[in-house]
Amino acid sequence: MANTKASIITIGDELLIGQTIDTNSAWIAQQLNPLGIDIVRRVAVGDNKADIVAALDAELSRSEIVIITGGLGPTADDITKPLLAQYFGGKMVVDERVQLHVRSIFERRNLPLLEVNLRQAEVPESCTVLFNKSGTAPGMLFEKEGKMIISLPGVPHEMMGIVEDEVIPRLRQRFTSDAMVHRSVITAGLGESFLAEKIKDIESALPEHIRLAYLPGFWMVKLRLTGRGKDEMQLIREVDMRQEEIANRLEEYVVALEDLPMEEIVGRKLTSLGQTVALAESCTGGYLGHRLTQVIGSSKYFQGGIICYQYEVKEQLLGVEHALLEQEGAVNEAVALQMALGAQRSMKSDIGFGITGLLSPGGEEGVPVGTVWMAITNGDTHKTKAFHFPYDRVRNKEVAVNMALLMIWKFVNHQ
Amino acid sequence: MANTKASIITIGDELLIGQTIDTNSAWIAQQLNPLGIDIVRRVAVGDNKADIVAALDAELSRSEIVIITGGLGPTADDITKPLLAQYFGGKMVVDERVQLHVRSIFERRNLPLLEVNLRQAEVPESCTVLFNKSGTAPGMLFEKEGKMIISLPGVPHEMMGIVEDEVIPRLRQRFTSDAMVHRSVITAGLGESFLAEKIKDIESALPEHIRLAYLPGFWMVKLRLTGRGKDEMQLIREVDMRQEEIANRLEEYVVALEDLPMEEIVGRKLTSLGQTVALAESCTGGYLGHRLTQVIGSSKYFQGGIICYQYEVKEQLLGVEHALLEQEGAVNEAVALQMALGAQRSMKSDIGFGITGLLSPGGEEGVPVGTVWMAITNGDTHKTKAFHFPYDRVRNKEVAVNMALLMIWKFVNHQ
Numbered sequence: 043m044a045n046t047k048a049s050i051i052t053i054g055d056e057l058l059i060g061q062t063i064d065t066n067s068a069w070i071a072q073q074l075n076p077l078g079i080d081i082v083r084r085v086a087v088g089d090n091k092a093d094i095v096a097a098l099d100a101e102l103s104r105s106e107i108v109i110i111t112g113g114l115g116p117t118a119d120d121i122t123k124p125l126l127a128q129y130f131g132g133k134m135v136v137d138e139r140v141q142l143h144v145r146s147i148f149e150r151r152n153l154p155l156l157e158v159n160l161r162q163a164e165v166p167e168s169c170t171v172l173f174n175k176s177g178t179a180p181g182m183l184f185e186k187e188g189k190m191i192i193s194l195p196g197v198p199h200e201m202m203g204i205v206e207d208e209v210i211p212r213l214r215q216r217f218t219s220d221a222m223v224h225r226s227v228i229t230a231g232l233g234e235s236f237l238a239e240k241i242k243d244i245e246s247a248l249p250e251h252i253r254l255a256y257l258p259g260f261w262m263v264k265l266r267l268t269g270r271g272k273d274e275m276q277l278i279r280e281v282d283m284r285q286e287e288i289a290n291r292l293e294e295y296v297v298a299l300e301d302l303p304m305e306e307i308v309g310r311k312l313t314s315l316g317q318t319v320a321l322a323e324s325c326t327g328g329y330l331g332h333r334l335t336q337v338i339g340s341s342k343y344f345q346g347g348i349i350c351y352q353y354e355v356k357e358q359l360l361g362v363e364h365a366l367l368e369q370e371g372a373v374n375e376a377v378a379l380q381m382a383l384g385a386q387r388s389m390k391s392d393i394g395f396g397i398t399g400l401l402s403p404g405g406e407e408g409v410p411v412g413t414v415w416m417a418i419t420n421g422d423t424h425k426t427k428a429f430h431f432p433y434d435r436v437r438n439k440e441v442a443v444n445m446a447l448l449m450i451w452k453f454v455n456h457q
Numbered sequence: 458m459a460n461t462k463a464s465i466i467t468i469g470d471e472l473l474i475g476q477t478i479d480t481n482s483a484w485i486a487q488q489l490n491p492l493g494i495d496i497v498r499r500v501a502v503g504d505n506k507a508d509i510v511a512a513l514d515a516e517l518s519r520s521e522i523v524i525i526t527g528g529l530g531p532t533a534d535d536i537t538k539p540l541l542a543q544y545f546g547g548k549m550v551v552d553e554r555v556q557l558h559v560r561s562i563f564e565r566r567n568l569p570l571l572e573v574n575l576r577q578a579e580v581p582e583s584c585t586v587l588f589n590k591s592g593t594a595p596g597m598l599f600e601k602e603g604k605m606i607i608s609l610p611g612v613p614h615e616m617m618g619i620v621e622d623e624v625i626p627r628l629r630q631r632f633t634s635d636a637m638v639h640r641s642v643i644t645a646g647l648g649e650s651f652l653a654e655k656i657k658d659i660e661s662a663l664p665e666h667i668r669l670a671y672l673p674g675f676w677m678v679k680l681r682l683t684g685r686g687k688d689e690m691q692l693i694r695e696v697d698m699r700q701e702e703i704a705n706r707l708e709e710y711v712v713a714l715e716d717l718p719m720e721e722i723v724g725r726k727l728t729s730l731g732q733t734v735a736l737a738e739s740c741t742g743g744y745l746g747h748r749l750t751q752v753i754g755s756s757k758y759f760q761g762g763i764i765c766y767q768y769e770v771k772e773q774l775l776g777v778e779h780a781l782l783e784q785e786g787a788v789n790e791a792v793a794l795q796m797a798l799g800a801q802r803s804m805k806s807d808i809g810f811g812i813t814g815l816l817s818p819g820g821e822e823g824v825p826v827g828t829v830w831m832a833i834t835n836g837d838t839h840k841t842k843a844f845h846f847p848y849d850r851v852r853n854k855e856v857a858v859n860m861a862l863l864m865i866w867k868f869v870n871h872q
Binding site for chain 1: 470471472473474475478479480483485486487490495496497498499502503508515530568571574591612613614639648649650653654668671672673681683736738741744745747751754759760762764765766767769770774803804805819820847848850851
């Protein structure tokens with residue numbers, strides 16, 4: 043049996059004029075995928091009746107499930123609900139449970155209840171209400187000619203709560219389908235086309251029901267295998283085997299066999315070795331610390347960091363030599379190393395890491411924009427490395443931190 | 458004259474299964490908007506010929522411009538280019554300039570040139586090549602029945618370069634249209650529906666050609682006015698007037714009249730006052746420092762920070778009392794204040810800011826998950842504040858830092 047097809051329609055001018063980035067769709071896709079439901083199309087339209095109706099018509103003709111996000115807020119620019127009432131028929135009715143919930147939210151927050159807020163409890167009588175425990179706008183489920191149409195608020199945490207509590211259980215019950223298995227091989231240090239050349243024979247020997255995709259990032263390429271089939275256990279064995287085959291071939295470039303963020307890969311390594319790390323961040327301004335502490339349990343291996351945006355902070359908190367900064371500036375190998383040593387010493391960690399650079403024009407004279415020096419030490423040995431990133435400030439910072447995580451990972455693996 | 462309609466088609470399974478978030482579309486929309494070009498639909502499809510062709514057919518029937526991103530890489534899962542050759546006619550030919558460019562990229566990086574890389578220089582003869590200075594996959598421009606179809610690589614910085622250098626000048630030349638003016642009022646501290654109630658009369662008095670949208674975020678709501686018209690100067694005056702009217706009415710809740718990130722608003726304030734800030738971050742792990750240093754020129758007002766993820770770091774680098782931590786733990790008002798004072802003292806800044814909390818389960822006993830204490834001081838006076846955030850670790854961190862930026866902004870405004 044083929045997988046169930048689903049479409050996502052996102053509503054909102056703010057998505058079209060670029061004021062907001064749609065993170066909801068990716069999250070929804072991740073939740074539906076394991077149920078054997080494929081998102082085949084995703085459409086974004088503005089707050090405009092004709093466009094929304096056209097999108098609904100088109101997606102209902104293609105997909106068995108249509109998920110709509112956004113357009114449900116209390117203010118005047120939200121037009122989805124009346125439109126859905128018209129589209130699926132029936133008048134607007136007050137849902138008692140939602141009304142009680144809206145009242146209780148306002149009472150708890152000690153806020154006056156406005157008429158627009160109470161209107162949140164009105165829903166088309168043709169829908170099943172999908173209860174929104176963390177907000178006032180309920181989700182709605184409509185059925186039409188055997189298809190499911192699900193309308194959700196656009197606020198991410200409200201949308202997520204409804205999907206987890208109300209949508210997934212209903213979809214699981216309704217759609218049985220092919221199993222789907224994803225496996226990844228995360229690589230660093232070799233470009234997409236070189237990787238492809240190295241595993242050309244493995245790729246061309248893949249059976250019809252297993253696909254390989256290359257997802258290039260900055261200095262890293264993720265290889266993703268996707269298998270589909272009826273027998274899940276059999277499929278897992280097959281895809282695992284292909285993953286192993288690819289990983290063995292690409293051995294020296296493989297960073298992980300799980301699709302995890304680099305900070306999680308580093309965290310697992312440090313945890314397994316029982317080691318701690320401390321940072322001295324100049325140009326990255328705390329972003330490396332932020333990434334490391336996105337991981338639950340990072341307090342086991344992360345001591346802390348010093349964001350040394352000024353010379354004085356480098357000198358006084360990290361012990362970088364005054365004369366060195368005076369004579370050579372802050373972007374060089376010696377400063378990076380003294381920063382790493384200072385972090386390790388002052389925060390009493392196993393490993394110290396230092397990063398200093400110039401991410402955008404206007405800093406140190408004589409240093410090319412994009413130059414970044416990194417150093418890592420465990421007290422016995424150290425490594426240093428220079429990079430030259432070609433992007434703007436924000437992207438240079440992003441790449442620098444990815445490279446920093448990779449450098450930490452390599453160092454703890456090979457020390 | 459009505460605005461020119463454009464559609465964006467993004468290609469890639471990774472976008473549909475949720476492995477990648479589409480940030481390209483928002484960026485493209487932002488670039489096209491000032492040219493009077495409205496993105497009316499955005500469609501995401503997988504790496505699948507039939508779906509791509511269907512999307513092209515549908516969008517060409519609606520829009521005068523269709524922009525396609527993704528599907529141009531060198532590996533086997535990229536199928537867009539042959540499909541476009543078929544769709545728009547003509548055989549594949551080698552573009553000499555692109556071929557030279559591809560060769561030079563590989564020579565510069567000292568990498569062997571593979572056949573797949575050279576194939577990047579092949580384009581359908583029916584297209585105009587849009588030169589990609591930072592990568593090997595060229596953009597392509599097709600014309601069909603007076604419509605423009607633009608195909609761009611999915612790698613963000615390559616796509617951006619082509620749009621800036623090759624696409625915008627061509628669009629500017631081709632499409633003259635209504636002017637479009639956006640103005641924002643950024644508010645904090647009052648919910649969407651209360652804001653709407655306060656400006657009900659202003660909103661209902663808006664003329665047809667000026668629209669108001671509410672864009673709620675965490676604890677902040679952005680109000681966006683969009684005006685369209687022939688006479689740009691006249692339009693600017695009109696929209697400015699409405700913006701002022703709204704801002705005056707909402708006075709106490711207004712944070713800014715420009716659609717800037719909070720860190721930029723804070724940065725401008727600090728710059729205008731000539732003050733510096735230093736941070737002591739526990740639970741946010743460097744994220745506040747990261748946000749502040751996203752701004753070009755932040756070294757003028759940002760001294761640095763201490764990421765004190767462990768008790769010892771709080772004690773030794775910030776001077777938080779050992780006995781206090783022992784008896785009361787790290788998540789309380791006194792620790793936040795000692796952290797703020799320690800940051801101010803050790804980094805010699807005008808303002809010190811401390812933040813300590815528990816963002817996800819598994820930390821301090823007896824502290825409810827989501828509790829965050831913040832403190833700010835200028836040496837003379839200080840403020841402290843507790844928050845209780847209801848989300849998961851990642852979202853709690855995001856909200857905490859937004860609130861921290863708001864707290865710094867308020868403090869420097871009112872001290």
